[in-house]
Amino acid sequence: MSLYWRILLLNAAVLVVAVLLLLGPVTVSTPVLFGEALVLIAGLVVMLIANAVLLRIGLAPLGRLTRAMAAVDLLKPGGRAPVTGPGEIAELTSTFNTMLARLEAERATSSGRALSAQEAERQRLARELHDEVGQTLTAVLLQLKHAADRAPRSVREDLRHAQETTRGGLEEIRRIARRLRPGVLEELGLHSALRALTGEFTTSRLSATAHITPGLSRLAPATELVLYRIAQEGLTNTARHAGATRVEVHLRPLSDGRVGLLVRDDGHGIGAVPEGAGISGMRERALLIGADLHIGAGPLGGAEIRLNVAGGPAGARSQENAR
Structure with missing residues (x-):
């Protein structure tokens, strides 16, 4: 009662x-x-x-x-x-x-520590995949080539097939390592990283394009990493679940001085599906840098992810406050 x-x-x-x-x-x-x-x-x-x-x-x-x-x-x-x-x-x-x-x-502080540890673990895995597994497969490729050059004609074709399979596995490991540790983001910045990211998701069934307003200034490194990871998660969800044929990534300045990231597709949308670990991870990353995140239906159907973050030094200050 x-x-x-x-x-x-x-x-x-x-x-x-x-x-x-x-x-x-x-x-x-x-x-x-x-x-x-x-x-x-x-x-x-x-x-x-x-x-x-x-x-x-x-x-x-x-x-x-x-x-x-x-x-x-x-x-x-x-x-x-x-x-x-x-x-x-x-x-x-x-x-x-x-x-x-x-x-x-306290949640923002703990999320920042967890995400920092996650990024460090991703970098460690990427290095191990590239340096250890990648080198091992490269050595296997060389051995297969050497064996194929000396093998009888009857088994040479099988060795060539093994070479191609190993080469495909090596390329897949390198692709996974690039996603775990976006080296292009550290070396060339967010703009080039987003263009490279959409290129990776472009297939015969999905067209992914990046639209970046020229003249955008560099953001704080942690802010750029959050923008990149949220765009990556949005593209991953589109490729796996949306059934879309087109997805667009926009990075542009907003009228209030902030920078906006928009990921929009023409799939069947989110609907009433409960939020999974991917969306929860995006919300935690947005909370870490004090950004506004909106996930919902787009104006023409499909899903839409909007992230608005303070630009320039303000973005850095937001990151420091989150820490």
């Missing part, structure tokens, strides 16, 4: 007992006159209604606080419960808002 009904029924019980006492031993007339009983019953009804209305008004701030607490999502920061009601309820709401702000800050 809710607090509202417990208080209402308790007050109603007190009022009913009071009226019964007035109708019984504590009455002004014996026997009870019809007019007196009618007045007392009418007074009881009026008091119960007034009690219900006043309780509903008095406990409304608690109801709003409950709904705000139920809707809290640390990956979507900024939501706060309005501070209203009597002193105790207003103090409770203010305390909740303070606690929520502290949780958001």
Whole structure:
């Protein structure tokens, strides 16, 4: 039973007992006159209604606080419960808002550490794939070539096929290493990295293009990495799940001085599918640099990912604040 009904029924019980006492031993007339009983019953009804209305008004701030607490999502920061009601309820709401702000800050800090550790692990795996597995497969290719050159004609064709299979595996490992550690992002910057990324996702069934406004200034390294990873995740989701034939990546300045990243496809959209690990990861990355992330349906169907981040030195300041 809710607090509202417990208080209402308790007050109603007190009022009913009071009226019964007035109708019984504590009455002004014996026997009870019809007019007196009618007045007392009418007074009881009026008091119960007034009690219900006043309780509903008095406990409304608690109801709003409950709904705000139920809707809290640390990956979507900024939501706060309005501070209203009597002193105790207003103090409770203010305390909740303070606690929520502290949780958001702690979540941003912990997410930053986790993502930094993740990037370090990706770089380690990329180096091992490139330096160890890649070199091993290169040596295997050379051995196969040497064997094919000296082998009899009957087995030479099989060795050539083994060479091609090994060469394909080597290219796949190099592609995975590039995705784990985007060297082009470190060497040539975000613009070239996004163009190279869309080129990797372009196939016979999917056309991926990058549209970058000329003259955009460089952003903080951590901000560029977040933009690259979110574009990469958006393209990956499009290629795997959207059933799209075209996807576009836009990087452009916004009217308020920020920089906007837009990934839009012509697939069947997100629909009512719950958010998975990929989208949650994008929200954590956006939270890390203080960016606004919106994921929903595009104007012409399909899915749309919008990320707006402060440009230039502001982007760097946002990153420092997130740390």
